[in-house]
Amino acid sequence: MGAAVSRPLSDPTDRDRRRWVRYLVDERAEARVYRDLAARRDGEERDILLALADAEGRHEAHWLALLGGEPARLPRPDLGTRALAWMARRFGSIFVLALAQNAEGRSPYAGEPYATAAMAADEKIHHEVVRGLAARGRRRLSGTFRAAVFGANDGLVSNLALVMGIGATGVAPGFVLFSGIAGLLAGALSMGAGEFVSVRSQRELLAATQPNEYADDALPHLDLDANELALVYRTRGMPEEQALQRARRVVTAAHDSGRGALRAGEPETATDTNEVVGKAWGAAISSFLFFASGAVIPVLPWIFGLSGVVAVAVALVLVGIALLCTGATVGLLSGASPLRRAARQLLIGFGAAAVTYLLGLAFGVSVA
Incomplete structure (x- = not known):
């Protein structure tokens, strides 16, 4: 009690x-x-x-x-x-x-x-x-929601690293803005194209593995005692004895009726590929938009006319807030500590930006 x-x-x-x-x-x-x-x-x-x-x-x-x-x-x-x-x-x-x-x-x-x-x-x-x-x-949770979180995070980190590296070389603000927009479009198009190919390939693979009616019209003509139909059922996971019994029932029924179906009497287990992997164009467009929504944030200071150290600082603050949000969301979805995941996401994003910023300093002059 x-x-x-x-x-x-x-x-x-x-x-x-x-x-x-x-x-x-x-x-x-x-x-x-x-x-x-x-x-x-x-x-x-x-x-x-x-x-x-x-x-x-x-x-x-x-x-x-x-x-x-x-x-x-x-x-x-x-x-x-x-x-x-x-x-x-x-x-x-x-x-x-x-x-x-x-x-x-x-x-x-x-x-x-x-x-x-x-x-x-x-x-x-x-x-x-x-x-x-x-x-x-x-x-x-839909795959689209997960893609939103991870796609936006990829855009945040990659474009922040790009504009930090370009900005550290001391080039004109217009060049940093152009580089950021180019990085946004290149990354988003790459993500969209990759997602399209991935989903289309998955759909084709799943479609190729689903049982079909290709051999149904051959069933009435099989020899009742000597045929390989049992092997079909064994490839689908049936034990040998059960496959033999199943094959005999299907062939006997086909002989009696003059027609038959390999899947006759089986529970409907065919998987709708749309439910499993979604549609290729939908996945590509959503991936493009999610990446772009994250990648535009590091470029916002230059879009609004800021430059130099001020633009860099504002970009870091905006991206830092977004990284904390996406990290906390990932933590919640995985059942882990949202604060720990948020901090990890921030460190990874800022770490990547720091590397490219140092490389920019090595090849140019400090931001003025």
Whole structure:
């Protein structure tokens, strides 16, 4: 039930009681998050979220029992839990579940002497449950959304490195602007063309591997006792004996009816290549636009007439903000720390820019 501590303890101190009150309000807030998320779901996911909220209620009852009833004054939940609750009420998205997954992974109960072993175990299981729900959401995310994040990030880093390198040589601002726009177009066209070829090739590959009706009209003419139809089913993964039985049934039915189908009686498993890889032109256009949306940011200072150190500084600030956003988004999508991923993305982007900037200094003069 979670209402008794796991071992005898000394009399609790005021500090212990304050900690219990904190646990109490956080458990209530987390339960509210799960209920708010459940209100935006239906079916199985709704039931799972409500079950998690009920489990948090058991933990809440444990701390109430230790406190001897409802405290006269309660503090506010911690900032992270309040942010989760706000997002759950307004969005109810995969990002909230990803943050909840991280929160469940930071449970303090493993080192809390007044928490039961069952409570600590519950929190670990909750982490896995939320991970599973978040994984469902990640699988439902469209490839276009992922392409938006990664395509924009590629544009940010590559064009920032380009304009930093060109700008460091001391050339005129107009030349830096031209180089940035050329880099934007070249990179976006390359991304679009590469995506078109990739998707078209995937579609052709998938289409070539799908079973078709090419041999169906040959089935009535096969020898009933000597034919290779069983080999077809073995290439599709059937065990030898099952393939032989299947082949005999199909050929017998074809002889009886005068026509047949290799896939007769099989469940429909053909994959729609549009669902798997999308359309080539759509992928190419979206990849072009996503890359260009990121690549235009480093060029904005020169587009608006800035030059020299001021343009470089503004470009770094704008790109830094964008890199932090894309890094945090990638972190959320992968279930990792958004702050850590944001910092990593910033370091990678600025690192690339620093390398090209130093090379520009080596081949020219400092920015004036």
